[in-house]
Amino acid sequence: MCASAKYNTRGPALIPRMKTKHRIYYITLFSIVLLGLIATGMFQFWPHSIESSSDWTVEKRSPIPERGDLSCRMHTCFDVYRCGFNPKNKIKVYIYSLKKYVDEYGTSVSNTISREYNELLTAISDSEFYTDDVNRACLFVPSIDVLNQNALRIKETAQALAQLSRYFLKL
Structure with a gap:
């Protein structure tokens, strides 16, 4: 071989x-x-934080919501007919996307989201009641942390909430 x-x-x-x-x-x-x-x-690993989102400016001239009815209760001011919209007759909750609201000078309108508010938003979004379709929801949760009212800039926060579609704030 x-x-x-x-x-x-x-x-x-x-x-x-x-x-x-x-x-x-x-x-x-x-x-x-x-x-x-x-x-x-x-x-x-794409950044999904509020710091990476673009700023939404709340101008000084932005409308302030009118003072609402202080005797408003669930049976008098809540539209219950929007809530029976799904097959299982469950209340659907919509959470507005995270946005950073700033005034005309670039100062943040609200503080960073607290751990408690983040847990609240997470619990809602993980539940069967959450919907990402604004037309199917009957409850609307803002992405502005309003739990600690001592740190809120009331006027600017009200103006930011008034910018949200379908969010009816009555002060």
Whole structure:
């Protein structure tokens, strides 16, 4: 047996050469998987914080909501007919997207969202009552933290809430 039959110039002939169509298939498959992993990683670590969102300016001339009826109760001021809209007759809750509201000078209208308010928003969004469709909701929760009223800028917060669609604030 000749030595050249066992070995070629490229090394041992133990691994057969891959056919061209199989090579293209595996390269394409590897590329698709790699692109999928890169895209998933980008969206996973993409900043989703309120600091990364654009600022919404509350101008000094923005309308202030009118003073509401102080004797307003659920049965007198709440539209119960909007709540029976879904098949299971459950109240649907919509949460407005996180926005950073600033006044004309760039000063933040509200403080950062507290841990408690964030937990409240998370509990609502994880529940069966949450909807991302504003037309199906009958309760609307603002993304402005109004739990700690000592730190609120009342006039500017009211103006920011008045900018929200379907949010009817009566002071």
